[in-house]
Ligand SMILES: Nc1ncnc2c1ncn2[C@@H]1O[C@H](COP(=O)(O)OP(=O)(O)OP(=O)(O)O)[C@@H](O)[C@H]1O
């Protein structure tokens with residue numbers, strides 16, 4: 450975390466450095482790591498155990514797919530890894546820093562600086578142009594470079610659509626714009642939830658090439674998906690069944 454904006458406040462940083470740095474023997478080199486995550490949801494009388502002791506880690510440059518039936522816990526796992534949700538048990542480490550069970554400002558800072566997130570419902574602000582969405586993501590990580598924004602948009606084939614509002618994009622363009630936003634801060638980790646769910650085969654292949662390109666540049670990529678194409682593009686596949694990782 451060389452960028453000064455991305456250093457947590459001194460008092461907190463000291464605490465983080467002293468108490469939350471990955472313990473020797475853990476996967477200290479992992480870009481992101483889940484250790485025995487549990488997550489329960491209660492709605493009235495009904496209780497759902499969405500995650501039951503899920504552990505996984507993704508190394509820099511690795512592309513991992515998480516597959517499993519609907520309701521198996523994929524989105525819950527990604528939300529916990531992104532710090533958008535907090536697990537009821539277990540912990541999440543981002544480059545050795547504990548993300549889980551931290552105050553929201555620390556989780557938000559870690560996420561803004563080190564994690565690019567592409568959620569199932571999309572990650573674009575509807576009232577902002579594609580380029581302005583990238584500028585917001587950069588700003589959250591303390592960066593601002595129109596050259597970098599245009600370079601990213603060129604890399605996802607959207608240079609011509611920089612001034613478009615998300616509502617004017619096709620599904621494939623919106624996904625590629627979302628991916629550009631997820632990459633805007635040069636994150637260590639990209640977490641993508643069903644990024645190709647609504648795309649045709651050719652557009653899916655384009656998005657997978659972009660994710661592979663990010664992994665080849667050293668980003669740890671984790672994608673939750675039902676798609677066999679995603680599983681075959683990945684270096685490794687983890688399967689979730691009833692909230693448990695079985696491979
Ligand atoms: N906020 C919530 N409140 C109550 N139950 C929830 C909540 N979020 C998820 N669940 C439940 O947790 C389980 C796992 O849901 P999750 O969304 O993680 O599955 P998924 O594998 O992503 O499914 P899909 O492939 O359909 O996206 C499901 O039984 C779901 O109903």
Ligand SMILES: [Mg+2]
Pocket residue numbers: 523524525569642
């Ligand atoms: Mg899901």
